[in-house]
Amino acid sequence: MDISIIGSGYVGLVTGACLADVGHHVICVDNDSEKVKQLKAGEIPIYEPGLEEIVHRNVSAQRLHFTGNIQEAVERSQIIFIAVPTPPLPDGDVDLSFVEKVAREIAGVLTDYRVIDKSTVPVKTGEKVVESIKRYNRQGAKFDVVSNPEFLREGCAVADLMHPDRIVIGAQSEQAIDLMKKVYEPFMAPILVTDISSAELIKHCANSFLALKISYINAVSGICEASGADVEKVADGIGMDHRIGRDFLNAGIGYGGSCFPKDIAAFIAISEQLGTPFALLKEVQRINEGQKARFLKAIRDTLWVLREKRIAVWGLTFKPDTDDIRSSVAIELVEQLLREGAHVVAYDPKGMHKARGIKAIADAEFASSALEAVTDAEALIIATDWNEFANVDLAVLKDKMRTPIVFDGRNLLNPETMRQFGFDYYSIGRASVKPQ
Ligand code: NAD
DSSP: OEEEEEOOSHHHHHHHHHHHHTTOEEEEEOSOHHHHHHHHTTOOSSOOTTHHHHHHHHHHTTOEEEESOHHHHHHTOSEEEEOOOOOBOTTSOBOOHHHHHHHHHHHHHOOSOEEEEOOSOOTTHHHHHHHHHHHHOTTOOOEEEOBOOOOOOTTSHHHHHHSOSOEEEEOSOHHHHHHHHHHHGGGOOOEEEEOHHHHHHHHHHHHHHHHHHHHHHHHHHHHHHHHTOOHHHHHHHHHTSTTTOSTTOOOSSOOOSSSHHHHHHHHHHHHHHTTOOOHHHHHHHHHHHHHHHHHHHHHHHHHSOOTTOEEEEEOOSSSTTOOOOTTOHHHHHHHHHHHTTOEEEEEOTTTHHHHTTOGGGTTSEEOSSHHHHHTTOSEEEEOSOOHHHHTOOHHHHHHHOSSOEEEETTOOSOHHHHHHTTOEEEESSSOOBOOO
């Protein structure tokens, strides 16, 4: 099938590459001319495991193309996926101006029957997209708007797209449903057909439920610390119940990233606008914020004064195996440490180039390796659970540090081993280790 994807970021580019890989003809569009130039030159603007290979393979096979020209792409496609940003507004509501702009641009060139698909949006947005296209389409084109939310996880986006748990198609017409089923046929995944509003809600419900699991175990982690219990054991114990499951029950310094914080805020906002406030999700947010505050308090309690202290931070991305630092808790932590006068030396395996561009942490020093970051450090903070950090040689780490104090915000290391190596070690929801 001929498909275009408007917006070639984390979702659009991976979706485009995977759709091309199963045999479709895909044009990825972006209005960032630098990004299009890079992609045309064979450079991949984001880090995502396996993406480079799949892009190159499909470009060579002439199934994947890149352009800045939305008109040309729409004219050639039966299906148009919209994968542009839907960032949060200051009040938590969603900025839908990117989606609206693309809807207008598509409307300007739409002639015969087309299906338009889209980004993560609040329930009822599909109706607005339909209205907008009708308003700006002078040709009176016949079209359908479908909600086909994306569930990929950065860091394993290619695998998630190739082997999805489910594909949700929210549509009004049989013609649109048939076309969308044809798009996804090669993936051989379960397909759930719904109305548009249900599909839109599924995405917000899925993300907010996952965030709820994270906040749940984080609240439990506080109780574990106060009572001497071990949150990992508690999570194992409840996670072994198949009705609950162990996934997303890892205590830590809270969720971040470009999706959870904004999607939960957006779900709260739309539920209020609909007159059915979702108060539970406000508590999810509150616990998430509290978790960062509790971690910072533990750091202050141990180090006493942060001013002039040399503090290493391992991890800047919002999760491992990505270079994405949007709304990363690690970045927030670095900002706060700098505000309190600490000398921060940060290192991340893939997120350094993006982190260097962030004004709020411009005073941080960026090390070229994890061990360089900890040299002479008075404390180490583990903010992202990269595998590289889990495999560190603890004897070398201790030797490099000025004072061997580790704050593990992702429970990446083992308290017993840390005790044996003589670290002062704080992690989340587990007993602290103090050197004898
Ligand atoms: P992104 O910022 O990585 O990519 C968006 C791209 O759209 C950018 O390259 C931008 O230049 C481009 N763009 C913006 N306006 C445009 C326009 N008018 N015409 C053409 N291109 C335009 O964002 P993303 O992470 O890919 O997210 C896109 C959507 O997918 C969001 O709604 C997000 O919530 C949703 N989503 C994201 C993820 C994720 O893990 N990143 C997962 C599921 C769903």
